[in-house]
Amino acid sequence: MTRTPNTPIGVVLLQLGGPDSLESVEPFLYNLFCDPDIIDLPLAFLFRKRLARWISTKRSPKVQELYRTIGGKSPILKLTRRQAQRLEKELNKTIAAGVYIAMRYWHPFTEAAVEEMKRDGVRTAVLLPLYPHYSKSTTGSSVNEWKRILLRNGIDGFDTRVVDEYCDHPLYIKALVRNINFALKRIPEKERSQVHLVFSAHGTPMKLVRDGDPYKNHIERTYLATVKEGNWSLPHHLCFQSKVGPQQWLKPSLDETIQRLAEEKVSHVVVNPIAFVSDHIETLSEINMEAREQAHELGIRHFDMTPALNGNPLFIQALADLVLQKVKS
DSSP states (O other): OOOOSSOSEEEEEEEOOOOSSSTTHHHHHHHHHTOTTTSOOTTGGGTHHHHHHHHHHHHHHHHHHHHHHTTSSOSHHHHHHHHHHHHHHHHTTTSOEEEEEEESSSSSBHHHHHHHHHHTTOOEEEEEESOSSOOIIIIIHHHHHHHHHHHHTTOOOOEEEEOOOOTTOHHHHHHHHHHHHHHHHTSOGGGGGGEEEEEEEEOOBHHHHHTTOOHHHHHHHHHHHHHHHHOOOOOEEEEEEOOOSSSOBSSSBHHHHHHHHHHTTOOEEEEEETTOSSOOHIIIIIIIIIIHHHHHHTTOSEEEEOOOOTTOHHHHHHHHHHHHHHHHO
16 A cells, blocks of 8 residues: 555554465464463463464464365455555545554564554554454454554554444444345345354353453344344344364354254255454355355255455445544544
8 A cells, every 4th residue: 555654543453364374374373372362371471382382283284274275375464455455545535544454463463563654654543453342362462462562662652542342333233234135145035034144253262251351242242233233034043163272162153053953954044254354264164164064964955154244345434434433532
């Protein structure tokens, strides 16, 4: 993106990041499991790096194979750059602003975004997470990293403003509904009444919920607002996916939900990845391949997945509105 010097407002898209090659899978996982907001155990600072090395070494061969099935790398950076370009264009209808990308666990890291913003003369930084639902392990982790980078580099020149969550922002909800309506139109009209809508969100350990993390509540708010806005009069279900490790996680899981629907002789399932705004391994592999295969093996005749929001114009408008609210506050 081309910017003029002394861009007064910088919008920082906070995102997870993803490996850009099969070789980067292991270091990406290492960075993930080295995060103190992910591995949060008593005295974890004594063994976190060794544990992260062990987990990343153990898990990387399997995860590499999953990335191989979706093209050998994560598409998340390409999609985030597209979102950044469209958001910058939308914002510049109203204000002079630049949009920057700060990935948490792989390039471009937060430090690169900070350096670019310094060069561009940014004075006000709006941290905009591409996580609509607040969790300590996502938005919290990215904001903590932002603070660490500024402290480490002795930077105090930004007026930093943070969008904490937007789980029921009207335009975000309309964007989800738009995607689901597209999926329903792919089904013959006479069969649409047979559809069960499955809303799948990334899970979190129950420990986080018990400690007061609002993520579960935010997911439920999105789910209920989407069903109300869609007004489909179809059966609907909320579930969770991507469990890692032996801890108890939010339930029911996606595979448990598909199993139950198959046992109930449901024939048509449309899965909406409700917590993901960019397609990556959790949607392209875990839902669109693994869950699809499970559904077909269990006798579900029609299985479809709505894509993540990606460049959905209503979603871009929602992001722009969130930025404008923060700038005006």
